[in-house]
Amino acid sequence: MADDAYIEIRNLYFARGERKIFDGVNMSIPRGRITGIMGPSGTGKTTLLRIIGGQVRPDSGQVLVDGQDVCRMSRDELFELRKNIGMLFQSSALFTDITVYENVAFPLRVHTGLPEDTIRDLVLLKLNAVGLRGARDLFPAELSGGMARRVALARAIALDPKLLMYDEPFTGQDPISMGVLVSLIKNLNLALQTTNLVVSHDIHETASIADKLIIISDGKVIGEGTPEELRRDGSPWVQQFMTGSPDGPVPFHYPADELLYDVLAEVGR
Amino acid sequence: MMAATTTLLRLLGSRALNRLASLGRASLMWLTAISGKPRRGDLGLLGRQIHTIGVLSLVIIVLSAFSIGAVIALQFYTQLARFGAEDAVGLGLALVLLRELGPVVTALLFAGRAGSAITAEIGLMKSTEQLSSMEMMGVDPLHRIVAPRLWAGLLCLPMLTAIFNVVAIYGGMVVAVQWLGSDAGGFWSGMQDTVEVWEDVGKGMIKSVVFALVVTWIAVFQGYDTEPTAEGIGLSTTRTVVMSSVMVLAIDFLLTLGMYGDFR
Numbered sequence: 026m027a028d029d030a031y032i033e034i035r036n037l038y039f040a041r042g043e044r045k046i047f048d049g050v051n052m053s054i055p056r057g058r059i060t061g062i063m064g065p066s067g068t069g070k071t072t073l074l075r076i077i078g079g080q081v082r083p084d085s086g087q088v089l090v091d092g093q094d095v096c097r098m099s100r101d102e103l104f105e106l107r108k109n110i111g112m113l114f115q116s117s118a119l120f121t122d123i124t125v126y127e128n129v130a131f132p133l134r135v136h137t138g139l140p141e142d143t144i145r146d147l148v149l150l151k152l153n154a155v156g157l158r159g160a161r162d163l164f165p166a167e168l169s170g171g172m173a174r175r176v177a178l179a180r181a182i183a184l185d186p187k188l189l190m191y192d193e194p195f196t197g198q199d200p201i202s203m204g205v206l207v208s209l210i211k212n213l214n215l216a217l218q219t220t221n222l223v224v225s226h227d228i229h230e231t232a233s234i235a236d237k238l239i240i241i242s243d244g245k246v247i248g249e250g251t252p253e254e255l256r257r258d259g260s261p262w263v264q265q266f267m268t269g270s271p272d273g274p275v276p277f278h279y280p281a282d283e284l285l286y287d288v289l290a291e292v293g294r
Numbered sequence: 295m296m297a298a299t300t301t302l303l304r305l306l307g308s309r310a311l312n313r314l315a316s317l318g319r320a321s322l323m324w325l326t327a328i329s330g331k332p333r334r335g336d337l338g339l340l341g342r343q344i345h346t347i348g349v350l351s352l353v354i355i356v357l358s359a360f361s362i363g364a365v366i367a368l369q370f371y372t373q374l375a376r377f378g379a380e381d382a383v384g385l386g387l388a389l390v391l392l393r394e395l396g397p398v399v400t401a402l403l404f405a406g407r408a409g410s411a412i413t414a415e416i417g418l419m420k421s422t423e424q425l426s427s428m429e430m431m432g433v434d435p436l437h438r439i440v441a442p443r444l445w446a447g448l449l450c451l452p453m454l455t456a457i458f459n460v461v462a463i464y465g466g467m468v469v470a471v472q473w474l475g476s477d478a479g480g481f482w483s484g485m486q487d488t489v490e491v492w493e494d495v496g497k498g499m500i501k502s503v504v505f506a507l508v509v510t511w512i513a514v515f516q517g518y519d520t521e522p523t524a525e526g527i528g529l530s531t532t533r534t535v536v537m538s539s540v541m542v543l544a545i546d547f548l549l550t551l552g553m554y555g556d557f558r
Contacts, residue, residue, distance in 0.1 A: 078430050100326075100434075107432035118427035132431045134335070135438075180431075 171202030416517025
């Protein structure tokens with residue numbers, strides 16, 4: 026599996042101020058599969074996607090996307106690379122001044138010289154794939170959160186990218202749109218054979234579609250494998266995450282002094 | 295005492311470094327945006343910005359210009375009439391407008407009307423991740439969002455200034471000639487004899503181009519560099535108007551000093 030990796034990350038270090046986000050991360054994302062990256066909130070999962078997309082430069086390490094090191098690319102090379110990447114933002118990030126149709130048409134218009142009727146066919150096909158062909162004339166402000174995310178998904182797949190990155194696709198969705206999204210991601214992967222990277226902390230949804238899971242905590246990879254392997258993993262870190270217990274090796278509390286000291290300091294004043 | 299001094303020094307130092315860093319970011323943004331190769335569809339983007347930045351500013355420019363011209367004519371007329379020099383209203387009005395008030399007032403109005411809108415729009419696009427998602431689609435927001443606004447501002451402000459001058463002179467003429475009854479021939483011929491194409495019109499336009507550069511640069515950068523929160527956007531918008539106004543007035547003084555020199 027390692028030799029057919031679409032993304033290969035080696036010795037990734039990244040710190041924001043004093044806080045270490047990634048402290049020597051190594052991972053490989055297999056080509057054409059769905060890989061879930063999981064971890065508690067605030068472990069830099071979104072930052073990881075931004076590093077892969079070249080929007081954030083790490084302090085050191087290699088990030089190979091399809092064999093090219095993202096960290097050494099020029100601005101122009103990065104924009105070239107990103108034509109092969111689709112990303113679904115947590116906030117959907119639709120362009121609010123144009124319609125659903127125009128949002129999906131945007132990457133096609135900018136990057137291809139296709140004639141208008143071909144663009145129209147492509148846009149309607151993509152919208153049909155997410156079940157929103159009928160909503161093409163609406164503006165983003167008129168969509169519900171779940172619909173907006175599906176439109177964003179249609180836009181992300183407009184150019185048939187080789188890599189699709191999902192940033193917390195299930196957060197804030199009602200159970201029905203959640204189910205719709207889960208099956209959409211799975212079906213898109215089967216149909217387009219893209220490499221999928223799903224960043225999430227929704228363990229059940231992600232485990233149900235992922236071929237491989239990688240768990241990050243405290244800047245390190247603490248477990249990886251198929252969902253089955255991870256459920257049987259003996260490590261207490263992995264178990265805490267897979268079963269969702271509030272406290273364990275991964276602390277519930279943000280680092281702080283003992284509660285007693287904090288309280289007494291107030292009294293002493 | 296010692297500790298307080300070092301803290302103060304450190305604070306001043308970090309403030310200065312922050313300023314320097316943001317000036318660096320602003321220059322980089324401006325250069326990258328302005329030097330981009332033109333691409334298909336750029337003219338359409340530019341046209342839309344010329345409409346929102348320029349055409350939609352016309353109403354406020356025309357109304358202000360007319361009142362300012364009228365007021366100046368009124369003041370000049372009452373003073374000059376005491377010496378029997380009512381005919382000089384025309385040339386005084388033209389010189390004041392072409393050299394100073396036209397470029398300056400138009401730039402100030404432009405900063406309030408178009409500059410603040412540019413900052414708020416780009417700032418909101420940033421905080422809703424629209425800029426970020428554009429980048430991930432392989433589209434450079436500096437080229438797609440920033441550049442058209444910079445060019446549109448650079449084109450529109452000098453044109454708005456010219457319109458301002460014409461309307462203000464018309465406003466002054468309405469007051470001086472049609473209302474107060476000074477001689478139309480004197481009004482126009484005084485202007486014609488004194489106003490010079492380069493010295494008055496040309497130099498005024500150069501000022502306006504410099505102001506356009508400064509105001510659009512500030513407005514776009516404040517939006518692009520905003521803290522992506524509600525307070526952040528509010529702060530950036532205010533900063534655009536305040537910084538542009540102060541810069542326009544300060545630069546105007548320096549330009550006048552340099553262009554018309556030898557005052558003493």
